[in-house]
Amino acid sequence: MNIKDISINEKAIERSAEIAKAIGHPARIAILKILAQRTTCFCGDITEILPLAQSTVSQHLKALKNAGLITGEVEGVKTCYCLNPDGIKELQSVLSELSTELIKTCC
Secondary structure, eight states, X not given: OOGGGOOTTOHHHHHHHHHHHHTOSHHHHHHHHHHHHSSOEEHHHHHHHSSSOHHHHHHHHHHXXXXXXXXXXXXXXXXXXXXXXXXXXXXXXXXXXXXXXXHHHOO
């Protein structure tokens, strides 16, 4: 890729930024780690582990879901959350490709 071929409007760059923004808060990283340790989880389960209000956890879950890193399935009046394997693979790919590209030219 040539320097002049880079554009902030490029879909791949926009998607990478969206994923980075979704994991850009410590609570969201913690939520992903909690979900990695369980097969499913409800918002209330997470509030028992993290020192955050239910509404705050819900906002973080929404950001992770919108980025495609987790899924949420309604079960009665609650939503059951779990990792989205495709989203996690995409996260891994984005981070791997970016770090590989940066390492190529790094001191």
